[in-house]
Amino acid sequence: MNIQHLKMLKILDRCQSISKAATCLYLSQSALTRQLLMIEKELGFSLFYRLHDGVKATPSGRYFIDQLEDVLDRYDRAVAGARQRSVTLPAQLRIGIYSYLIHVVPQVCMAAQRQFQGVSFDYVVCRLPETNQALTQNKIDIQLLADCSEPLSSNLDCIPLFHCPNCCKIPQGHPFYGKEKLRLSDLSHKQVLTLPPDRTQNAARLDQILRSPELDIEVIYFETPEQAEAISLARKIPIMTLALPSEKDCFSVTQLEELSAIKLGMIFRQNDREELKPLLDYFQNYFMRHPNDFLPMRFLTADL
Incomplete structure (x- = not known):
């Protein structure tokens, strides 16, 4: 077992799904499954229950994985310190x-x-x-x-x-505030705030989707996050964004189901x-x- 295997276990525990962890690690599901079986055989106990909708740490696995944080922190500090001295x-x-x-x-x-x-x-x-x-x-x-x-x-x-998933930041007072997921069709005949398409590749892709005639969404461009939040709160308009934290609790972040991360x-x-x-x-x-x-x-x- 090497240090990458330990990091893999942390990610699998976080995702609670072989397929989602494999995507995060840029591995195939079969490769990740083989590595997990190899680690469990080496340790002599099962780390995860295999459930129909994912995986969940066993009591032994929970204890083992919880101990990894200090191990990995010390490893990262040692590697960073050693490399600083060589480069x-x-x-x-x-x-x-x-x-x-x-x-x-x-x-x-x-x-x-x-x-x-x-x-x-x-x-x-x-x-x-x-x-x-x-x-x-x-x-x-x-x-x-x-x-x-x-x-x-x-x-x-x-x-x-x-x-990183594409999401909507929903202002407090909007009917969708607090919802975990939305479909693009839920935004039909409504206004949304978004970055101009020349700002990022993702903004260009989103702009093309949002301007689909079938959706009939009115797009309003913003220049800065501060401007977007001010307009959003004043006019109760969702902001197209990535799944990143908001500094204000007057917004909730809602995942858009059809848009790829x-x-x-x-x-x-x-x-x-x-x-x-x-x-x-x-x-x-x-x-x-x-x-x-x-x-x-x-x-x-x-x-x-």
């Missing part, structure tokens, strides 16, 4: 972020700061197609939580982190991969093991 990171790293992730990315970098104390993080707000251009022109070093669904320039590379990850210059490897590995492990820091609701994290 010199730049004293300043410029992290590209999208405006709607302005509350998420600094939180992740603050956690990284404890491991990489000699590095300072600067944040640069980018729009697409500015992201690839900013990387190519050496204006940023990493674009964090970028849409990795589209092909990249030959000089860039991407490490996927997780799948998008693949978010880190984009960086290929030539910088070795130099940035300690930090890239840290971010990858952080997002794998701390999903509730940025996908706060159980029903959304379970659907990854």
